[in-house]
Amino acid sequence: MVADLLKLKLLLLRNSLKRSTAQLVGVILGGLYGLGVLGTIVVGLVFLGAADPEFIRTVLVLGGSAVVLGWIVIPIAATGIDMTLDPARFVTFAIPQRQLLTGLVLGGLVGIPGVVTLVAALAQVFTWIRYPAAAVTALVCGLVAVLLCVVASRLVTTAVSSMTGSRRFKDINGIVAFIPLIFLGPIIGGVTAGFQNSPGFAATLADVLAWTPLGALWAAPADVAAGNAGIAALRFLIGLGTLGLFLLLWSRSLSHALVTPPYNAVAKRAGGNLGWLGRFPPTPAGAVAARALTYWLRDPRYSASLAVIPFIAVLLFFSGGGGGALAYLGPITAFLLAWSISADISYDNTAFSLHLSTGVSGRDDRLGRALALLVFAVPTTLVFTVGPLLMMGRLEDLPVMLGLGIGLLLAGTGLSSLVSARYTYNVPLPGESAFKTPPGTNFLMFAVQFIGWIVMLLLALPEIALTIAYFVTGDALFGWLSLLVGVVLGAVLLVVGIRTGGRWYDRRAPELLLAVSANR
Amino acid sequence: MSSPAPSPSVENEPGGRAGSAALSIRGLAKRFGEKIAVDGVSLEVPQGSFYGLVGPNGAGKTTTLSMATGLLRPDFGQVLVHGVDVWGRPLEAKKLMGILPDGVRLFDRLTGEQLVTYAGLLRGMDRETVAERTGDLLRALDLANDAGTLVVDYSAGMTKKIALASALIHAPRLLVLDEPFESVDPVSAANIRDILAGYVESGGSVIVSSHVMDLVQRMCDHVAVIAAGTVLAAGTIDEVRGDATLEDRFVELVGGRNTSEGLSWLRTS
Structure with missing residues (x-):
């Protein structure tokens, strides 16, 4: 035996x-x-x-x-x-x-x-x-x-x-x-x-x-x-x-x-509470955003990645020799949050078929998911940028850091909208632990992730260059330029990402569904 | 062995809505690696008909219906819904269809009410209509008391019913239901049958796949028998079954009944 x-x-x-x-x-x-x-x-x-x-x-x-x-x-x-x-x-x-x-x-x-x-x-x-x-x-x-x-x-x-x-x-x-x-x-x-x-x-x-x-x-x-x-x-x-x-x-x-077979005690609950679905505009994109935001809070696979953010703050606080690294908390958070929706369709798994069968357009799908992220990621980035600078009394660095953070967030969200319309990989299934990685497929995931991160940094290269210029010369002009470029270029890249991702989605949605149904 | 040939009037009216076929499947085929899952399936679902799709496990029912509804790209063939090409003009075709796929997950971290609302809003419906119809559907499917429970905590039958509600919300002209009665309790199943019968009476068309021959014989007016990816017989129930029951005719067509003694050790006496 x-x-x-x-x-x-x-x-x-x-x-x-x-x-x-x-x-x-x-x-x-x-x-x-x-x-x-x-x-x-x-x-x-x-x-x-x-x-x-x-x-x-x-x-x-x-x-x-x-x-x-x-x-x-x-x-x-x-x-x-x-x-x-x-x-x-x-x-x-x-x-x-x-x-x-x-x-x-x-x-x-x-x-x-x-x-x-x-x-x-x-x-x-x-x-x-x-x-x-x-x-x-x-x-x-x-x-x-x-x-x-x-x-x-x-x-x-x-x-x-x-x-x-x-x-x-x-x-x-x-x-x-x-x-x-x-x-x-x-x-x-x-x-x-x-x-x-x-x-x-x-x-x-x-x-x-x-x-x-x-x-x-x-x-x-x-x-x-x-x-x-x-x-x-x-x-x-x-x-x-x-x-x-x-x-x-x-x-x-x-x-x-x-x-003792497992027993799931569930209280019956009558309806009447639409949650975010009742608060977002009643359009397909609004519905997608409301659903995605509900998942950010209710699906442990998503909320786990939110729980990581305070961890980053603590880590930076303790690692950065007196807290100097903490100044970069905003941009780093923005970077990680922006990438977090790059596997959104993989996380949906076959529930994604509802988007397909209701005929949601690629633009609405992409826009909704990006919106749900930005609803909390923009305030988070702002607070995480202003907070540490305020704490350290370095408010004069605010424009440059805001430019870097917002630029990374918007451009990265655009990139993620593109990536998740093209690549799917094995992620923990709905209801599984956020830590459980299906064995073996990590390689493709890491390859996509690694290249994605590099591309995201390249997209924010103007802001990064202006930030370096600011800290080398100390000229406040570069700081304000970084803010301007971050907001404008970031917004442009976000729109491009959502549009292009939407077109890819429209062309390949059935193939995406087929790819995610292989992971079960 | 034959499927009715598409009527010329439909052929000549690309995009027209006047054709008699609610769903017209022509020469669909799909291969997964070595395995040919669907091998040239053609079906004609007349408008206002209640069409049953029966076949043994692995016959290609789900694959056929997935291709017919725009969820799975076919290798060959064409699908028209009221004359609209599903793969040529998908967004338009999907407006006409309500789809209950089998074996897919739902967004189960939403409550039942939220899920149905979500399906309605994704279809671009306005909030008031969605709210009204969601309430009606939940009551009709006996889910009103669980409307605020997360779908992940639903039983299998309740999950099936909430998925059906999501497929009905936009009052489609054609319903494509894959195994709608699986693990649904008898009372709910009877309610669903009444809803569907009323829907067909008012001019809607339904195609359901099922394993339960008895149910199909009682409920449907048309049936197609499908096995190993091909249509073995199609037509009205009476045409297909002849003098026998549908179940006997099905077994005759599909084969595979074991008539030998078998498992003699299982007999306790």
């Missing part, structure tokens, strides 16, 4: 690759990347063996704890990360619990993260090769730690998936997951500061982690190397105990999940 589950996982992996060559190419590239990372880790771990034991210990405990934490946290962020062996799918089969558990754990190891973790844990043995007893401990502890990773991740997945029966939870979870990301900036800043301020900080951190389930198993070999067999045994017990506890909890929640 365990072997059957493993075979199933491998078969699913193989069949998913067979679907398209592009996907296969993507997976091969991803595999090569993973192999590169793995190679670096292994070589690093082998060379680490030459360092003194105290340093080895610090590195291994910190790195190992991060890995365990990653296995726990990532499934929360991405509820759809790897559900190929979703326990809910085995509900109708009579599989003994013990075998199901074993099969799911081993199945969790199949795949790039599992293999990388396993090999890295084994490579630890070479780090301790100078201390034979420690090397043996490292082997045992490493394997237990890998099991701990998989079991912890499965426990979290099962717990989360029993909650995600309700769509509302799923939606909120997709955004809540960003909160730790937003605090990542300050956390990284704090940890970096800690390292800079006291050289012993890392060692202290490692000391603390070594007594937690996260780091205990990674610290035990160092204790053996130092001759403290008793402490090593204690740490091993912490790790093993945690594994046992997690297994018990997982098995409990799994047996609960197997007899």
Whole structure:
């Protein structure tokens, strides 16, 4: 039975690759990347063996704890990360619990993260090769730690998936997951500061982690190397105990999940609230704008990209040496927001057929989507440009920054209107986690994205040049010129983008629908 | 084996609305890679008729209807809706059609009411008419109590009904419905049948695809049997079925019934 589950996982992996060559190419590239990372880790771990034991210990405990934490946290962020062996799918089969558990754990190891973790844990043995007893401990502890990773991740997945029966939870979870990301900036800043301020900080951190389930198993070999067999045994017990506890909890929640089909509690609600549809002008373009704006707020895939904006602000605040980079918050936000509708039709998926069957013209479709974005992107860009400059007392730079920001926003929106009428790629499906990227097709997406970004910068080249001229010469004239060019050129490019995109759309709309229906 | 030849009067009136055919499909063909999904389908849906399209799974019904409604570009063939070429003048043709596609998503983060309103506004209708008709449709389809619920939280049958409402909002002259009764409860299905019957009586034309022979026999006046991408028989129900029931005739045309013993181990006694 365990072997059957493993075979199933491998078969699913193989069949998913067979679907398209592009996907296969993507997976091969991803595999090569993973192999590169793995190679670096292994070589690093082998060379680490030459360092003194105290340093080895610090590195291994910190790195190992991060890995365990990653296995726990990532499934929360991405509820759809790897559900190929979703326990809910085995509900109708009579599989003994013990075998199901074993099969799911081993199945969790199949795949790039599992293999990388396993090999890295084994490579630890070479780090301790100078201390034979420690090397043996490292082997045992490493394997237990890998099991701990998989079991912890499965426990979290099962717990989360029993909650995600309700769509509302799923939606909120997709955004809540960003909160730790937003605090990542300050956390990284704090940890970096800690390292800079006291050289012993890392060692202290490692000391603390070594007594937690996260780091205990990674610290035990160092204790053996130092001759403290008793402490090593204690740490091993912490790790093993945690594994046992997690297994018990997982098995409990799994047996609960197997007899509790997901149920979506929905309250009936009468109509009467048209939302944005009642506020935008009652034209096709207005309707498209109202619908798109509703999605920006209600579809987690869109709202997740809104949640990223504060993250950028925090990041810039902490990275820019005293906040100098914060002055560029407006233009950077404008740049990212403008690009955000470049995959709009891909996000619609086959719901796009409604636009096709109602005979919306390309111009209305493009205009509506651009309008929905600009409704909130223009105020955001303004606030994010004025705010930081006000904070830093650099209001004299306002014209040049506004010119750059507005120019990027308008020209970029025009470009996105063009791109989304031509290219579709695999994006998370409606209702899926914003983090879930369908495997393999990333390559085309990154190619289009990369070239798109370059083109967007080229379109804003006049403003960029004027900004540089302004900061080099300090002549206010260049600032006002930048504002003028940004508004006028941006508006022209926006109109051109919407018109051309509309013409492409009119010619190719059925092909677009066919392309998005391949992603399901 | 034959489909009625297009009447010359329609042929001679490109763009004319006076022709007798609500929907005229001529030699449609579509190939996906190696597989020929639709292989020269010709159908004539007379104005004011209730036309059933039946066929086994994978026969090409959905592909044919997608091509007929402008959702999927055909490799060969022509489609006229009241004389308007769907692929030559798509925006004009789509004004005449109400389309319920099968197997596509909806904008399901809208509430039911918002979705139907959206469909109406996309058609360029004014706000008052849209609001009035949306209310009527939701009541007629027994969705009024769920009008404010997000479509993503609807059951399969409710989703089908809200999609149907979106297809009806602009009072089209031709309705193209792909599997409209799938997972719809019997009471709602009866309501929908009444709505459609009234619509046909007033001069509208409907083409539905379905698996349920019994339903097609009771509801439709014309039928076409399609299998492996070709039309096996087409005409009025009585022409096609002869003396047998439609179901027997269908099985006879399509074949594939297993008459051998089979699955003897499944018998419990």
